[in-house]
Amino acid sequence: MDTETEKIVRNRVAELLNEDVEAFVVFVRKETEPRERITVIKGPEEAEKVALSPLSVNNTARVLLEVVNNFDGKVGVVAKGCDSKAIKGLISEGKIEREKIHIIGISCPGIVDYRKLIAFSPEDVIFEDGKLIIKPGDKEIPLEEVIHDNCRYCRSPSPVIYDEIYGKAREPFDGTDDDEIEKLPADERWKYWIDVFEKCIRCYACRSACPMCYCTECLVDPVNLAISPMSTAEEKAAYPRFLGKTVTPADNLFYHLIRVFHHAGRCADCGECERACPMDIPLRKLERKLQKEIKEIFGYEDEDIPFLAKLDIIPEGR
Amino acid sequence: MEDFEPKILVFACNWCSYAGADLAGTSRLQYAPNVRIVRVMCSGMVNPAMILYAFRKGFDGVVVAGCHPGDCHYNVGNYYAKKRIVLLKEMLDFIGFESDRLKLLWASAAEGKKFAEEMTNFTERIRKLGPQTKFRG
Numbered sequence: 217m218d219t220e221t222e223k224i225v226r227n228r229v230a231e232l233l234n235e236d237v238e239a240f241v242v243f244v245r246k247e248t249e250p251r252e253r254i255t256v257i258k259g260p261e262e263a264e265k266v267a268l269s270p271l272s273v274n275n276t277a278r279v280l281l282e283v284v285n286n287f288d289g290k291v292g293v294v295a296k297g298c299d300s301k302a303i304k305g306l307i308s309e310g311k312i313e314r315e316k317i318h319i320i321g322i323s324c325p326g327i328v329d330y331r332k333l334i335a336f337s338p339e340d341v342i343f344e345d346g347k348l349i350i351k352p353g354d355k356e357i358p359l360e361e362v363i364h365d366n367c368r369y370c371r372s373p374s375p376v377i378y379d380e381i382y383g384k385a386r387e388p389f390d391g392t393d394d395d396e397i398e399k400l401p402a403d404e405r406w407k408y409w410i411d412v413f414e415k416c417i418r419c420y421a422c423r424s425a426c427p428m429c430y431c432t433e434c435l436v437d438p439v440n441l442a443i444s445p446m447s448t449a450e451e452k453a454a455y456p457r458f459l460g461k462t463v464t465p466a467d468n469l470f471y472h473l474i475r476v477f478h479h480a481g482r483c484a485d486c487g488e489c490e491r492a493c494p495m496d497i498p499l500r501k502l503e504r505k506l507q508k509e510i511k512e513i514f515g516y517e518d519e520d521i522p523f524l525a526k527l528d529i530i531p532e533g534r
Numbered sequence: 535m536e537d538f539e540p541k542i543l544v545f546a547c548n549w550c551s552y553a554g555a556d557l558a559g560t561s562r563l564q565y566a567p568n569v570r571i572v573r574v575m576c577s578g579m580v581n582p583a584m585i586l587y588a589f590r591k592g593f594d595g596v597v598v599a600g601c602h603p604g605d606c607h608y609n610v611g612n613y614y615a616k617k618r619i620v621l622l623k624e625m626l627d628f629i630g631f632e633s634d635r636l637k638l639l640w641a642s643a644a645e646g647k648k649f650a651e652e653m654t655n656f657t658e659r660i661r662k663l664g665p666q667t668k669f670r671g
C-alpha cells in the first residue's frame with residue numbers, strides 16, 4: 217500500500233466510475249489529521265481524493281453493506297485482505313450480490329494502529345517501502361513498530377475475493393496462536409477476564425463497527441415491551457431479555473461471549489471491534505480462541521458454506 | 535457448604551428427554567430433587583444465551599437433554615445442539631468458568647432409568663464443585 221499502489225487504484229477508480237460502476241466505497245485522507253476515513257464517491261472527478269496507505273484501517277465491508285442497496289447499478293469497493301473476507305462472508309450469507317459489486321483487492325502489508333502512531337504526534341505521514349516518515353521532522357519508523365496487533369495474527373493479508381488485485385502483501389501468519397492465557401490455571405483465567413471486562417462500558421461500539429453484526433434486532437438491545445396480563449406467550453417469547461442495563465464484569469463477559477459466539481466461523485479477523493473499543497479491551501483474543509477451536513474440533517476454515525449452517529457429526533466423547 | 539443444595543436446570547426436549555423424565559416419574563424412580571426441568575421443543579433451540587442466563591440467575595448446573603443422534607424429531611436439531619454446547623464448553627473453559635457445570639445428555643423416551651441416574655450423578659458432581667458464584671449477578 218505505497219504511493220505507487222495508491223496511484224494505480226486512484227486511476228482505476230476513475231476509470232471504473234466512467235464505465236459501469238455507479239459509486240465507489242473508498243478511503244479518503246482527513247484534512248485535519250493524518251487519518252483516513254471511508255466514504256462513498258459517485259463521480260470520476262472525485263477520484264483524485266482517493267487515498268490508500270497503512271492508515272486505511274477501517275473495514276470497507278461495513279459501509280458497502282450499508283450503501284450497496286441504495287444504488288441500482290454496480291458499486292465498487294476497495295478491499296484489503298480482511299475486508300474481502302468480510303465481503304465474502306456477506307455474499308455467502310446472501311446480504312450482498314456478487315454481481316452488484318466490483319472489488320479492487322489490495323494485498324495488505326499491515327495497517328497502522330493509530331493509538332501507537334499518535335505517540336509520535338504526527339502532522340503528516342508519508343509511506344515508503346515499509347517505513348513511515350513522520351512530518352514534521354522526517355523521522356523514520358518501520359511499519360512493524362506501529363502495526364496493529366491484530367495484523368500480526370493475519371492469516372490472509374491478500375484478498376480472498378476480488379476482480380482485480382494490486383499491492384504487495386505481508387507474510388501471512390501461520391501456526392497456532394499460543395495464547396499465554398490458556399496456560400494459566402482456571403481461577404487466574406477468570407480473574408484475568410473479569411479484570412479485562414471490568415473496563416467495558418457496554419457502549420456496543422464493537423457491535424456497531426463489526427461488519428458481520430448486521431442484525432436489525434440484537435439480543436442485547438433493550439426492548440420496551442410492556443407486559444400486561446393480556447400479553448400472549450408468543451409476544452413475550454419473541455422478546456427475551458437476557459441482559460439488563462447492569463454493567464457488572466460478569467454481565468459484560470456474558471455479552472462478549474454471546475457476541476463472539478454469533479461470529480463463530482464468520483469472523484473476518486479485521487480487528488474492527490478492538491479499534492472501535494474506547495476502553496482498549498483485547499476483544500480479538502476471544503474471537504481467535506473460538507476460531508482456533510472451530511478449526512481443531514470441526515476442521516472448518518474459510519469454507520464457502522457458513523459454519524453455522526453446516527451440519528457436523530461430532531464423534532461421541534467430545 | 536454442608537447444607538449446600540445445588541440448583542440444576544434441565545432443558546429437556548419435548549420428544550425424547552421430557553418423555554424420559556416423565557417415564558422416570560411414572561416408574562417411581564428416585565432421583566435428585568435439585569433438578570428443575572424446562573421443556574423445550576428441541577435441544578437445537580437452546581440458545582447459548584439461555585444457558586448463560588441460567589448461570590447468571592444463579593443456577594449451579596445446566597443440562598441440555600436431547601434425543602440420541604439420528605433420533606431427533608426435527609432430524610438434525612440435536613446435531614446443532616451438540617455443536618453449540620461443545621463450543622460453549624470450550625469458551626467457558628477459556629474464560630476460567632468450570633465447564634463441568636454444563637452437560638449435554640442424550641436420553642430417549644424409554645430411558646427413564648438412565649435419566650434418573652444421570653441426574654443424580656450430575657447433582658453429586660455439582661455438589662462437589664460447590665456453589666456457582668462466578669456468573670451469579
